[in-house]
Amino acid sequence: MSIKTIILAAGQGTRMRSSRPKVLHEIADKALLQHVYETARSLENNQIYIIYGHGGETVKQTLASLDATWIEQKQQLGTGHAVQQAIHYVDDPDTVLILYGDVPLLKAKTLNALLHKVSLTTLALLTVNLDDPTGYGRIVRDKEHAVVKIVEQKDANEAELQITEGNTGILACKGSQLKQWLARLGNNNAQNEYYLTDIIEMAVEDGLTIETCQAGSADEVLGVNNRMQLAQLERVYQAEQAHFLMEKGVTLRDPARIDIRGEFAELGQDIDIDVNVIFEGTNRIGSNVKIGPNCLIKNSTIADGVEVLANSVIEDASVGSGSRIGPFARLRPQTELADHVHIGNFVEIKKSSVASGSKINHLSYIGDSEVGRKVNIGAGTITCNYDGVNKFKTVIGDGAFIGSDTQLVAPVTVGKNATIGAGSTITKDTPDDQLTLSRTKQLSVPTWQRPVKLAEIVPDNSPHSSHPCKSAEIVPDNLLHSQHSCKSEK
Ligand code: UD1
Ligand code: CA
Numbered sequence: 328m329s330i331k332t333i334i335l336a337a338g339q340g341t342r343m344r345s346s347r348p349k350v351l352h353e354i355a356d357k358a359l360l361q362h363v364y365e366t367a368r369s370l371e372n373n374q375i376y377i378i379y380g381h382g383g384e385t386v387k388q389t390l391a392s393l394d395a396t397w398i399e400q401k402q403q404l405g406t407g408h409a410v411q412q413a414i415h416y417v418d419d420p421d422t423v424l425i426l427y428g429d430v431p432l433l434k435a436k437t438l439n440a441l442l443h444k445v446s447l448t449t450l451a452l453l454t455v456n457l458d459d460p461t462g463y464g465r466i467v468r469d470k471e472h473a474v475v476k477i478v479e480q481k482d483a484n485e486a487e488l489q490i491t492e493g494n495t496g497i498l499a500c501k502g503s504q505l506k507q508w509l510a511r512l513g514n515n516n517a518q519n520e521y522y523l524t525d526i527i528e529m530a531v532e533d534g535l536t537i538e539t540c541q542a543g544s545a546d547e548v549l550g551v552n553n554r555m556q557l558a559q560l561e562r563v564y565q566a567e568q569a570h571f572l573m574e575k576g577v578t579l580r581d582p583a584r585i586d587i588r589g590e591f592a593e594l595g596q597d598i599d600i601d602v603n604v605i606f607e608g609t610n611r612i613g614s615n616v617k618i619g620p621n622c623l624i625k626n627s628t629i630a631d632g633v634e635v636l637a638n639s640v641i642e643d644a645s646v647g648s649g650s651r652i653g654p655f656a657r658l659r660p661q662t663e664l665a666d667h668v669h670i671g672n673f674v675e676i677k678k679s680s681v682a683s684g685s686k687i688n689h690l691s692y693i694g695d696s697e698v699g700r701k702v703n704i705g706a707g708t709i710t711c712n713y714d715g716v717n718k719f720k721t722v723i724g725d726g727a728f729i730g731s732d733t734q735l736v737a738p739v740t741v742g743k744n745a746t747i748g749a750g751s752t753i754t755k756d757t758p759d760d761q762l763t764l765s766r767t768k769q770l771s772v773p774t775w776q777r778p779v780k781l782a783e784i785v786p787d788n789s790p791h792s793s794h795p796c797k798s799a800e801i802v803p804d805n806l807l808h809s810q811h812s813c814k815s816e817k
Contacts, residue, residue: 330370336350337380343553370439406524432549433547448535450500452539453548464477464494477525477528479516504535508525565586566583578598580600586606590610591606593613595615595631596614604622613632614632623639625643627642631649642658653670655673656676659678669686669687676694679698680698682702691707693708701725709735711734719737724741726744731749735753736753751765751766
């Protein structure tokens, strides 16, 4: 069976109150139209046509990579008119499937069930039972329960308005027949539009049976018309993602507090995810990984047995097995951590590799670096990798021990098993196995006095009285300023 899918996406979407076309609004970081496209793409032997409207150039440009034919509907004269724009691409034996760019959560399974019902004697229609069918076209059935037509809300009589079976708009039929029916459409109705829904009555007149089916859940056929519905469908989508993860053997402390905006290329077993974790892009997560609350993980690989502690951000990075990250760590793009690496709180790593067993536990910035095995980097160590224009590399040999508060001014290499004294500014390569330090000598000034507030010196009502340093309310308080003349009075 050759399928031609026509996706209607020409509507303005006024109720979104947005400068962005409606179908470009996103669920899980993906345009509504792209969700629909991907579902359609998953059907076999399918060619896709997208009807876009006035101002829809942005849609076409944004989603230019889709394998689809773009067709402009210059004036929006109704859903029937929209389908007409693509009809010359349809061959008689084709099965035509009609979808909507703003109905994003439809499942391929539902579409396959619908497509199976199409033949030259049947038209397949997806309907939905609703508590409140307001706004929907109503499915009118005869005494034998056979569908006879669809009546739009605005054209419906009192009895028809009571019908709770609504039209989703999604249908499938044979190309040869669709061509004939579209040619016969008129716009003599309440909205003066060419209604696609009118083909149902024509099909019945031509002796066809209307086969209806329903989606797995009503959420699948919900459309987005405003921001409330967008938020609602985002939640439905995320609930499905959470369900999928749990089915795969992932523990979620709260399935309502996880967001997956992308996919998992790999997913191990016994992953434990605490609340408010966001996954973006394509991630690979190994087995027995534990992720603490409030983490953001994007386009990254996390190997088996890794523990990511609260409030860590990991982006375009890879973390080797048994490593421990965070809390409050940031791994920026091109960070590659080998096995059993420890990255602690307030540590930022960018475009660097860290070999196995190394530890960077507190308050450090490591950028453009190559860190060897079993290196210990003390608190507050900074690689000075940037001169304002160029970036330079820092290499730290295996077994090196970098004392706290060291600045490594790149380009620079620290030798194997070298020790750097705390507080050093390292500007030249340091030898293997030796202690290197650069530090000004410590000195004490016995004559120095701690500064005091004026009020304490001059117990007077007037703040400016006889003190020689008239302007200052507080006497300058560092060592340099202790040479200030006002201090000479002591
Ligand atoms: C349509 C159906 C209604 C169904 C409802 C479900 C018709 C006549 N009515 O009504 O039975 O219950 O959907 O939501 O089909 N579009 C175009 N070009 C146009 C007109 C519409 O591309 O000229 C697109 C819109 O972007 C939208 C979709 O078609 O995505 C539906 O159009 P809309 O005007 O919203 O139809 P409804 O009145 O909701
Ligand atoms: Ca609509």
